[in-house]
Amino acid sequence: MRKFLYILAAGVLATTAVYAADPVPADLRQTALELFKPLPSTIPAVKDNPITPEKIALGKALFFDPRMSASGVFSCNSCHNVGTGGDDNLETSIGHGWQKGPRNSPTVFNAVFNVAQFWDGRADDLKAQAKGPVQAGVEMANTPTQVVATLNSMPQYVTWFKAAFPDAADPVTFDNFAMAIEAFEATLIAPAPFDAYLNGDENALTLEAKQGLNIFMDKGCASCHGGINVGGEGYYPFGLVEKPGADVLPENDKGRFAVTNTADDSYVFRAAPLRNVALTAPYFHSGKVWDLKQAVAVMGTAQLGEELDERDVDLIVAFLGSLTGKAPEITYPILPAETATTPKPTANIGN
Amino acid sequence: MRKFLYILAAGVLATTAVYAADPVPADLRQTALELFKPLPSTIPAVKDNPITPEKIALGKALFFDPRMSASGVFSCNSCHNVGTGGDDNLETSIGHGWQKGPRNSPTVFNAVFNVAQFWDGRADDLKAQAKGPVQAGVEMANTPTQVVATLNSMPQYVTWFKAAFPDAADPVTFDNFAMAIEAFEATLIAPAPFDAYLNGDENALTLEAKQGLNIFMDKGCASCHGGINVGGEGYYPFGLVEKPGADVLPENDKGRFAVTNTADDSYVFRAAPLRNVALTAPYFHSGKVWDLKQAVAVMGTAQLGEELDERDVDLIVAFLGSLTGKAPEITYPILPAETATTPKPTANIGN
Numbered sequence: 039m040r041k042f043l044y045i046l047a048a049g050v051l052a053t054t055a056v057y058a059a060d061p062v063p064a065d066l067r068q069t070a071l072e073l074f075k076p077l078p079s080t081i082p083a084v085k086d087n088p089i090t091p092e093k094i095a096l097g098k099a100l101f102f103d104p105r106m107s108a109s110g111v112f113s114c115n116s117c118h119n120v121g122t123g124g125d126d127n128l129e130t131s132i133g134h135g136w137q138k139g140p141r142n143s144p145t146v147f148n149a150v151f152n153v154a155q156f157w158d159g160r161a162d163d164l165k166a167q168a169k170g171p172v173q174a175g176v177e178m179a180n181t182p183t184q185v186v187a188t189l190n191s192m193p194q195y196v197t198w199f200k201a202a203f204p205d206a207a208d209p210v211t212f213d214n215f216a217m218a219i220e221a222f223e224a225t226l227i228a229p230a231p232f233d234a235y236l237n238g239d240e241n242a243l244t245l246e247a248k249q250g251l252n253i254f255m256d257k258g259c260a261s262c263h264g265g266i267n268v269g270g271e272g273y274y275p276f277g278l279v280e281k282p283g284a285d286v287l288p289e290n291d292k293g294r295f296a297v298t299n300t301a302d303d304s305y306v307f308r309a310a311p312l313r314n315v316a317l318t319a320p321y322f323h324s325g326k327v328w329d330l331k332q333a334v335a336v337m338g339t340a341q342l343g344e345e346l347d348e349r350d351v352d353l354i355v356a357f358l359g360s361l362t363g364k365a366p367e368i369t370y371p372i373l374p375a376e377t378a379t380t381p382k383p384t385a386n387i388g389n
Numbered sequence: 390m391r392k393f394l395y396i397l398a399a400g401v402l403a404t405t406a407v408y409a410a411d412p413v414p415a416d417l418r419q420t421a422l423e424l425f426k427p428l429p430s431t432i433p434a435v436k437d438n439p440i441t442p443e444k445i446a447l448g449k450a451l452f453f454d455p456r457m458s459a460s461g462v463f464s465c466n467s468c469h470n471v472g473t474g475g476d477d478n479l480e481t482s483i484g485h486g487w488q489k490g491p492r493n494s495p496t497v498f499n500a501v502f503n504v505a506q507f508w509d510g511r512a513d514d515l516k517a518q519a520k521g522p523v524q525a526g527v528e529m530a531n532t533p534t535q536v537v538a539t540l541n542s543m544p545q546y547v548t549w550f551k552a553a554f555p556d557a558a559d560p561v562t563f564d565n566f567a568m569a570i571e572a573f574e575a576t577l578i579a580p581a582p583f584d585a586y587l588n589g590d591e592n593a594l595t596l597e598a599k600q601g602l603n604i605f606m607d608k609g610c611a612s613c614h615g616g617i618n619v620g621g622e623g624y625y626p627f628g629l630v631e632k633p634g635a636d637v638l639p640e641n642d643k644g645r646f647a648v649t650n651t652a653d654d655s656y657v658f659r660a661a662p663l664r665n666v667a668l669t670a671p672y673f674h675s676g677k678v679w680d681l682k683q684a685v686a687v688m689g690t691a692q693l694g695e696e697l698d699e700r701d702v703d704l705i706v707a708f709l710g711s712l713t714g715k716a717p718e719i720t721y722p723i724l725p726a727e728t729a730t731t732p733k734p735t736a737n738i739g740n
Contacts, residue, residue, distance in 0.1 A: 109483065121722055
């Protein structure tokens, strides 16, 4: 952990050393505690889904299993890669038949703390979210019936479902598939130096990160990007003050409007949760901005109506670097072997 | 381990219980030791590539890193998935732009013990093999220059290469990329019940597996499928006695002929290493046969000129089940974060 903090600090210093002299308010941490919350030290309770070790283990297998996609090529981990910040570092994900998804893949890390899932919040929670990509034609292109048939074809999966859902008469269901994935994803929590700071360690942040935090709160960024995930708690128009260009905010994606069908929700999106943002370029739902400094500057003009100067941008980026968490250690699951009744992957059909 | 053996034994019994009464020769294990070798208990030495913990750790990161592909979508693990027997369970792999590869992806487990790599043996060893898919247009579609630029753009990779190649003036090279992957792959050894048997544990195999082993040796299967990997040691014509149909042996893939350009090598392939064969359907270089029993029957007619009866096929399959190894435990690597100079993935271009 000491080494991790050192590397982070070194990186931050390299970009922002010129601003080292400015002071920060003595009550900075107190102010921060009014707007943000540190990650908990334990796996959170999840609504209507008691978390057990058996459910987590099953969910991990499902998360990494490419046979949950029709083609046999994609797993949840393909687009929410636990080795690269919990996302895929693409503008928008590549799915079934090399189709391009409509929006940038969000990180799975700490996602359990978001108020709702997807950029438009159309899934109430992770168990609802987990059912989306597996059925989306441009992603995994599968069906609930086929997923259940695939799972039932492998005796090891049936055993694991029974262990994870011991009270269920019929444990292998698409609902339980989603519940198990939610249970695993609830363990994907990545505590960051900012948590150590909120918890009382004044040395966990560099001076630059503290200066950036001060600016972040002072300018009003925290009004939308607050709470435990530094965002992910509410819905706001992208372009509150000034709409960004169509490259960053494509006209045909009206965001939450598609969920609520109310005009006020045109171009409204869930404020991006900013934990691990330094690992999850490119940015915005369009994935069109690769540089975090540029993304911060876009936010300044679009949401605050203010051209942030270079110093402010650099320091905010230093603060955002303090949100990079230590990813959980995950042992790669050994997946059940197919049998004669396992539905065949469609990857080679029609090629 | 006890549980593992129990599950395997139960599976084998279920398919072959009807043949339980037949005896096996008293010297079966001695005969087997003349034809096969157990896996070693330690990571093997690799030619011209001293294995170090630093090299293994670097190789593991590279093996799992999708940014080694031009698109940013595929890693080595995509087609050699360590959770599914070290292969991808597709007829032939899906690569860049959803192109279909020409041959079935072989397992990476125990591959270090093969005499050469690829179905046609065109790579002398794993370090040579590792350079292939990353450059193949239908697979990862990258270039050595781009791979090295990608690696050099991430300071953490540069640090890891320096640690893995401490004597190199210029450690971040495409050659060293391949050497590190070879070092990691040399650790992917999966000892099976058959190893325990060869090492002296008479109870490691069920009676049916022993009967199958006896038939496997008696019929001459071990002439090609012998040695440490139960195959993978030499080159033989597919269709030695009788050519299988064009669905299984497509006419346009002449195998080793493309490597040696000698007529004798038409439709010659490296004998498939049979370790973990029960996990790695579909079978043959064409990937056209999904049922292991059918694959064994095809081998009977094509290579032995004999229609094996159902009993022989069932027992041989029981023996092949004893080659299913315990996959190594792998902690998913946390990969370095991209920087502003990291080449952009091409996945979203031209879509």
